[in-house]
Amino acid sequence: MTLNTKTLNLSAKEFKSDQEVKWCPGCGDYAILVAVQKAMPELGIPRENYAVISGIGCSSRFPYYMNTYGFHSIHGRAAAIATGVKLAKPELSVWQITGDGDALAIGGNHFIHEIRRNVDINILLFNNEIYGLTKGQFSPTSKTGAKTKTSPHGTVERPFHPGQLVMGANGTFFARALDTNIKHTTEVMIQAAQHKGASVVEILQNCVIYNDKTHAAITDREHKDDRQLLLEHGKPMLFGKKKEKGLRLRGLELEIVEIGRDGVTLDDILVHDAKTANPALHWMLASMEAPEFPVAFGVIRAYETPSFEDNVAHQIAEQQESSPIRCMDDLLFSGTTWAVN
């Protein structure tokens, strides 16, 4: 990303469009919109260089509410459109807004391939574990047993974990955030934007109408300290009301330990390394589920490797340097030709 060097005195307000926001009252999307509008001015990028691309679903109405370039496209295809935008103009900051149905069902193929290619796109995946816009059918992230309009007796399907999908596709960036925690979500978005490559941010989002409190086991006041692990690169993996609990590796499994008990000290606790190439621990962290384990939030993986659009641009530059074909006339008259007089 080319950071603009001129001082940009942009504020969140300037990223709000004149369109009335039409999500249901109480929808988690409102908070995410605020977080994005707070994050963008922090990045030093002029407004015209932002492209917000979405597919179909409740979350995909997002571009209409942003005072940037925006494209509300067709179901599942935002990843492909965003890839085209970024490839065409690598200097742009491209944001893909998608949901669990849009990205992981109909758009699953594009999702894994944009991650595999490591296109520098910030992918905000609003995960509410339900189809909202079609009024309440199970999605690829719905928990097994979820009773919805198309699973009246409980779904018998096994859900996707977005983080596992990202690691499986050899992804370079995965973070998790919670809709209601605007401050933390904003920070995570800034880190996602600064990561060069496909950055997936899974945002646990509440659908008040069709799947209310689906994340309550993690978010309710009584349990949240024990069920949320806020990861920071280089910091020990501690959680609990007084940060008295931590994660330790035993063999190939994670275990929860308590500092001061059974001779456990701070030195025994795993220190988070988001930047390592090896995704094994990232996979385990992303896979943790409540109530057995705390759910990991923050940047779980941020491994730096060249991005797709840079590699493409590099190859073009190399060819432009070395090839004798500099313009169309060169090509037209190259190779075997003959003159008729």
Place this chain on the structure above:
Amino acid sequence: MKSVESIELKEVVIRFSGDSGDGMQFTGMQFSDTSALEGNDLATFPNFPAEIRAPQGTVDGVSGFQLHFGQSHIMTPGDHADVLVAMNPAALKANARWVNEGGTIIYDSDTFNEKSLKKAGFASANPFKEERLDDRNVIGAPITSLTKEALANSGIDPKTALKTRNMFALGIVYWLFNRPLRHSEEFFDKTFKKTPELAEANKTVLKAGFNYAETIEALTRNYKVAPAKIDKGTYRNISGNVATAWGLLAAAEKAGLQLFIGSYPITPATEILQELARHKSLGVKAFQAEDEIAAICSALGASFAGSLAVTTTSGPGMALKTEAIGLGIMAELPLVVVNVQRGGPSTGLPTKTEQSDLWQALLGRNGESPLIVLAASTPANCFHYAFQAAKLSIEHMTPVVLLTDGFLANGSEPWRITPMAELPAIVPPYAQKTDSEYMPYARDPETLARKWATVGMEGLEHRIGGLEKQDITGNVSYDGENHERMIAIRAEKVRRVARSIPELEAFGDPDAKVALVGWGSTFGHLRTATEELNLAGKPVAHLHFHHLSPMPSNTEQMLKRFDKILVCEINTGQLADYLAMRFQDVRTLRYNKVQGMPLTVKEIKAQVNTIIGG
């Protein structure tokens, strides 16, 4: 030396045929290049199976390459072959009915053994009699054993040596038509620069074939085909797919845009993507997507960001792209969709030609969704129509479908190169930053095109999408009256493209009351049939559509000039039905054939003769 009579011919059709691993396409291209460099006009038609290497020696695995060259303007690869080269019995079996009376058959006698004959489906030991070809000039040459012999002391391993037997056959045909060997020899030297032993092996076998033909008594005559009298200029051989790729490149340069192609490999369109992927030095961004849908969607994204965006495919891929084409129509973004048609429905006949995607292009989308449809008609003019497709798409801000087909895509012909200076300008209707707010759906009063504000243009930030747009502002609108108005505007925008395209012209006898009508790749056959009928005193004209949507503004008036209209198509009558739908007073007759092959001049003439008598 035997005495050889050299006979002057006006034009000749040669068909090379063998197993799909025998290198027949390469052999045919060598003969084509040499003939073009010797000044002939020509047209080629490769015809091969969908399998890369179908079972050896079977009719299913036969690959053929036909070329038609001559000293006058050549518009088709020819109906029937004057010379058939058959590398095995299966090749003879597959092509038996395509050899002209009085034609010559050259075959590899080493391969005509009992086992191979049986495998090819012959019942007897005399395949020529069985196919009623024994009155043809049949020449058996032990091509396999003579190839081995020619390379016996070369150090080339026997397996590699056998791969050069196509060059022995080419050598024979070079002698037969008085062609020099030097063009092919130069090609080998250049191609095998790093493996000179392979260059030598090919040259040795080619020369051995030539010498063999010169020596044997069976060949007492050879032929000369004088150079054609064609327009002055610099020429090159070009195939339809390469011409399409180059037309798009030329359009991007003219418009001052980066070319972006998002495509997924599919027969017979793949070469366009391959060709464009080679030309990164011209700034092309060639993206091989994960599927057909991603291919077109990435192109739409690139268009939003200000590139000349293209996606290339064939029928099944076109079906997958349908929804995204609708998005392009709604978002009113430039986008060129090339459909290299093949036999359908479904997977159909991947390597065979057909014109059965016309309705799909014109009508195959949900909602009221008109767009521009063009069709190229010769391998070389794919350049012109690809350029045109891009120009219209950019200047009218709407997706364009360019139809070609397998026959055009793989066929080739000499092309008088159009230098960039001879091409018209392409002017993107860019939005400008002004004091007043940019309205994404405000329009040019003449073309009704909206202004193009590409991502990154300061002060023109806006949102587009697939939901219905409010007129002028482009905001989401569910208002019924607005929806109806937008439908009308989108249709009128496409209709007005008729102001920018040439009128339909009648070729041939000016007093004709009978017209042959076609579109796309049937051009050469229809034009040749018309010329030959006119020469025979039959008053016939030829009308050919390159613009299918919108049609030229004089279409109805032109059609009404004729008493009888014979619409000839490689489908079951899609243009004929479309004309009937569009112009209630126009009645058409039709000639249709859907066998994966081009029409023949002979059958078209026969159809006309039954109409006008004679």
